């Protein structure tokens with residue numbers, strides 16, 4: 083391997099790139115990584131972590147209100163957005179430092195610059211040319227906004243994490259993870275929040291019951307959800323506010339508009355065309371099961387490929403590439419039964435198939451579902467309902483999907499993901515004892531099959 087400067091050159095120091103470089107170094111490879119922004123990538127710097135801190139902040143608003151039902155008298159609490167943002171920035175700086183340290187300790191050379199691939203074994207970093215036996219593209223994604231008049235007035239999740247003030251009124255465009263999460267954050271922190279989604283229900287691709295239940299709960303909390311809604315143009319007014327043209331003469335005034343209309347892979351100006359790395363119509367690097375691109379010594383992991391845009395997936399893919407190239411053990415990471423959560427308020431978490439996808443895959447299903455007011459809200463008086471649902475394929479009685487909307491959904495579904503991955507049957511769920519009193523115990527105590535209202539009435 084010595085004819086090259088490095089055994090592995092990684093472009094992008096986010097979750098996937100950092101994991102791949104650390105693991106490769108641990109197998110004895112000589113590794114360098116280039117990062118033009120801050121080490122940590124989307125998740126740590128401008129995604130999962132800062133977002134979750136803001137979600138926690140939002141929950142306090144309800145906690146203060148709910149405390150009264152438990153005998154607490156809380157004087158009108160005041161919230162400071164600038165203080166929250168400063169505290170969050172401090173934590174992100176700390177994590178960035180930890181990531182830098184991790185690379186250093188692992189012996190990975192960091193180039194804090196943009197890298198461009200010039201040849202399958204050659205990368206240009208600033209004015210230097212560096213050769214490598216293998217190249218890993220881990221450049222992630224970036225918010226993608228539609229082209230419409232006034233779009234330059236819109237912000238994305240990147241800017242939402244750094245606004246100098248909390249907007250009084252905010253419109254969020256989109257109905258995916260990011261739109262739903264940020265609508266929840268801004269609403270909880272006190273902004274008048276409107277969610278504008280072009281389709282018939284938010285969170286396309288999720289289980290239908292989950293989508294409807296979440297939308298109803300978000301509306302109870304004050305988010306106004308407009309379905310089948312689109313923005314034609316955005317105009318900035320003299321007072322700095324914005325007016326959204328919703329068509330048919332309808333206008334919506336707001337102080338900020340956040341576009342969460344998807345993310346595009348960062349593959350432009352990387353030199354991919356020049357070396358023949360194939361990308362798909364959306365610009366994502368095309369890879370095989372081992373994350374190998376169309377050029378045999380070039381690999382790609384994480385959001386720059388069109389698989390699952392989730393941090394743990396990128397980490398698994400990065401580790402698998404390192405094991406494949408330097409660990410003497412080719413690993414093709416599985417993308418099945420990947421649990422995920424939407425940190426909406428209340429939260430959504432899911433593993434396995436939605437009822438709709440399971441029906442298409444298996445035909446006959448047994449559905450178990452329950453909605454209830456969590457014990458905590460019997461005294462708080464809050465009108466919030468939890469939904470839990472199990473999707474069971476009828477023939478083999480295997481639980482193929484578990485879904486939840488409610489407090490701690492992500493924490494609960496994480497455990498269930500093991501059972502689902504191992505192919506647990508409904509009988510095995512039933513044989514498991516609950517922990518009482520919890521919400522989670524409902525997942526092992528649902529005995530009655532759900533029947534559509536018409537069928538139930540006929541019997």
Ligand code: NDP
Nearest residue numbers: 228256257258259260261281286342343344345391423424
């Ligand atoms: P998503 O792809 O999840 O959602 C994009 C949304 O924008 C969809 O509702 C889509 O509508 C809508 N949309 C797309 N184009 C337009 C347009 N031109 N005009 C109006 N609406 C439009 O993207 P996100 O940006 O929310 O998130 C990107 C990915 O990041 C997610 O898919 C997820 O994998 C990951 N992520 C994960 C998180 C987590 O794990 N908690 C948190 C945040 C992100 P339609 O449904 O009709 O296509």
